[in-house]
Amino acid sequence: MANTSSFNIANLLKNLNETNEIHSTFRLEDALDLSVVGVAESTEVDLSGTLTSITGGIALSGNVSTRLWQICSSCGKKTEVPFKSQVSEFFSTGVDDDEDFEEDYRIEGDEIDFAPVVRDYIAASVEFSPRCPECAVSGFNTQTFRDPDDDGIDPRLAKLKDFLK
Numbered sequence: 001m002a003n004t005s006s007f008n009i010a011n012l013l014k015n016l017n018e019t020n021e022i023h024s025t026f027r028l029e030d031a032l033d034l035s036v037v038g039v040a041e042s043t044e045v046d047l048s049g050t051l052t053s054i055t056g057g058i059a060l061s062g063n064v065s066t067r068l069w070q071i072c073s074s075c076g077k078k079t080e081v082p083f084k085s086q087v088s089e090f091f092s093t094g095v096d097d098d099e100d101f102e103e104d105y106r107i108e109g110d111e112i113d114f115a116p117v118v119r120d121y122i123a124a125s126v127e128f129s130p131r132c133p134e135c136a137v138s139g140f141n142t143q144t145f146r147d148p149d150d151d152g153i154d155p156r157l158a159k160l161k162d163f164l165k
């Protein structure tokens with residue numbers, strides 16, 4: 001299967017302020033392994049959103065979804081879980097020695113590659129103490145231990161409420 005994580009932007013580069021819709025499905029060529037979570041080799045990734053040509057490069061705005069594996073921090077079981085994230089990134093046409101653009105993804109030729117962006121988003125958003133669905137339900141969970149009498153009012157405001165009675 002061809003690597004379709006690259007998207008041709010020749011048309012966008014020629015037309016400032018032009019927006020292209022993207023609906024891209026591709027497979028991550030290399031596995032991502034962050035020890036307790038990761039993405040298996042050749043996992044399918046969906047990316048949809050828009051690419052807009054702006055001064056200095058191309059802006060990406062959209063949603064990415066794929067599947068991760070994770071190892072439960074309680075029972076050690078490996079499970080597959082869906083991953084979804086909003087993405088907002090800038091691909092720079094700037095030259096390599098421009099230090100202001102150090103954090104950007106660079107445009108090489110007429111194509112941008114979504115794979116590095118997806119990998120970075122996964123690495124930045126994953127939970128490093130994941131729990132399998134069973135442990136998440138049975139184990140200690142702050143949601144479960146929430147005081148049922150707590151009506152969600154800030155205690156400081158509750159005092160004010162009493163004062164106004």
Ligand SMILES: [Zn+2]
Nearest residue numbers: 072075132135
């Ligand atoms: Zn577990």
